[in-house]
Amino acid sequence: MKPEKLFGRDGGPFNISSNRFHPKTYGSSLFRQKGARIASVIGLIFIVFMFFHSSFFSAVEQIPSSLYTMKDDPSYHYKEYDLRDLMNVKFTGDYSKSGHILICAPLRNARDHLTIFFDHLRKLSYPHHLVDLAFLISDTDDDTYDSLKSKLEIIQKDDDPKVHFNSAVIYLKDFGALVGQEFSDRHGFAAQGPRRKLMARARNWLLSAALKPYHSWVYWRDVDVETAPETIMEDLMRHDKDVIVPNVYRPLPEWFGTTEQAYDLNSWSESETALQLAETLDEDAVIVEGYAEYATWRPHLAYLRDPNGDANSEMSLDGIGGVSIMSKARVYFEGCHFPAFSFERHAETEGFGKMAKRMGFSVVGLPHYVIWHIYEPSDEDKVIIAEMEKERKERETAEREAEAQAHRAQSATQRYNDNGAEEGPLAHGNDHSS
Numbered sequence: 132m133k134p135e136k137l138f139g140r141d142g143g144p145f146n147i148s149s150n151r152f153h154p155k156t157y158g159s160s161l162f163r164q165k166g167a168r169i170a171s172v173i174g175l176i177f178i179v180f181m182f183f184h185s186s187f188f189s190a191v192e193q194i195p196s197s198l199y200t201m202k203d204d205p206s207y208h209y210k211e212y213d214l215r216d217l218m219n220v221k222f223t224g225d226y227s228k229s230g231h232i233l234i235c236a237p238l239r240n241a242r243d244h245l246t247i248f249f250d251h252l253r254k255l256s257y258p259h260h261l262v263d264l265a266f267l268i269s270d271t272d273d274d275t276y277d278s279l280k281s282k283l284e285i286i287q288k289d290d291d292p293k294v295h296f297n298s299a300v301i302y303l304k305d306f307g308a309l310v311g312q313e314f315s316d317r318h319g320f321a322a323q324g325p326r327r328k329l330m331a332r333a334r335n336w337l338l339s340a341a342l343k344p345y346h347s348w349v350y351w352r353d354v355d356v357e358t359a360p361e362t363i364m365e366d367l368m369r370h371d372k373d374v375i376v377p378n379v380y381r382p383l384p385e386w387f388g389t390t391e392q393a394y395d396l397n398s399w400s401e402s403e404t405a406l407q408l409a410e411t412l413d414e415d416a417v418i419v420e421g422y423a424e425y426a427t428w429r430p431h432l433a434y435l436r437d438p439n440g441d442a443n444s445e446m447s448l449d450g451i452g453g454v455s456i457m458s459k460a461r462v463y464f465e466g467c468h469f470p471a472f473s474f475e476r477h478a479e480t481e482g483f484g485k486m487a488k489r490m491g492f493s494v495v496g497l498p499h500y501v502i503w504h505i506y507e508p509s510d511e512d513k514v515i516i517a518e519m520e521k522e523r524k525e526r527e528t529a530e531r532e533a534e535a536q537a538h539r540a541q542s543a544t545q546r547y548n549d550n551g552a553e554e555g556p557l558a559h560g561n562d563h564s565s
Contacts, residue, residue, distance in 0.1 A: 212344040217461045220347045222368035230347025238268045242278045248354040249282045254361045264299040265341035324417040331471035331479040351456040358503040367457035373492035374458045381504040393433030394504045396421040397452035398496045402429040409476040417478045432496040440499030448496045450481035
């Protein structure tokens, strides 16, 4: 294979000036022409610089001023970040010293959930000017993109400036997802390994594109959360842990016989049984919780909930779920990520928890601090719902028919009574007395 040549302006392997072979008598003229061209270029650069001067500095001012330094000499314009501050990030209630938060939200066919998600965003108590929003839309066939743009424009142009976020960005990247978005598609056992690895890739792309040196915290949030406290970010940050998650439940319809159910089983502490199981599996295998195929007997954050328990109680975790994750940015800056491969037989958020723990970071969950995921019917639920709907319609039809029969019977009785009153013996009683 021939090496690639570097071509000059004349198409040859060298950059040859047309003035190179001119007679020496033209030297002074050429010098003057060259000087004029240089002066023209310098003048043009100066004009362009002055034109964009104000916009240049206004763009720089959008970055937190405490996190960069601008030299007085215009020739030394640059941003300076003291990343040492990230090692000691701690929320004390003083927002000005708490740093910026990056909220990351991966999206796929999420149009129907964006209304409630943006309602949550609008109500967040953490100062919005310290929050950046980042969205990654992937493998979507609905109008998530248009809906997201519309809602971002609404919230960023709100009449109340306190509602505006510091910035918002949308990223588009497909990963070739083959798993559907129905509840049973996403939660079926066979789909879990490939799905988790693909989701890890999406999270890593979003994080790598959006994370900036001035971010102190990163908050991951699923858009299909139904109920969560407005103070959730501060509530999690106050624990001063490197990685922390709340408990996640979901409400259930009355016909379930109970009103609630543990939703996220991906937050757990390791067990000896699970460690032994991992040793028997292929190196690419991914253990997933809540399936009979992998009996791990791990303590799950979800099952340790006490409705009357202390919301600040902590539980040390090894794996975590991805519905709501608060983490310090230094966790990612130091190299921890969402494994898109089998890391200790786990991937994505559970693998992230494992990796963070392996790197010496604190990973905890709050068993009694609960947020609520929306209810999504499984295929089995849909069968039951369809049967219940069929029974309801049959019952309503029978009730309407019974009412119609009763009405017809009442009408017949009324007609009989009316006729009897007009033509019966009592109607001609005076005829006998005459």
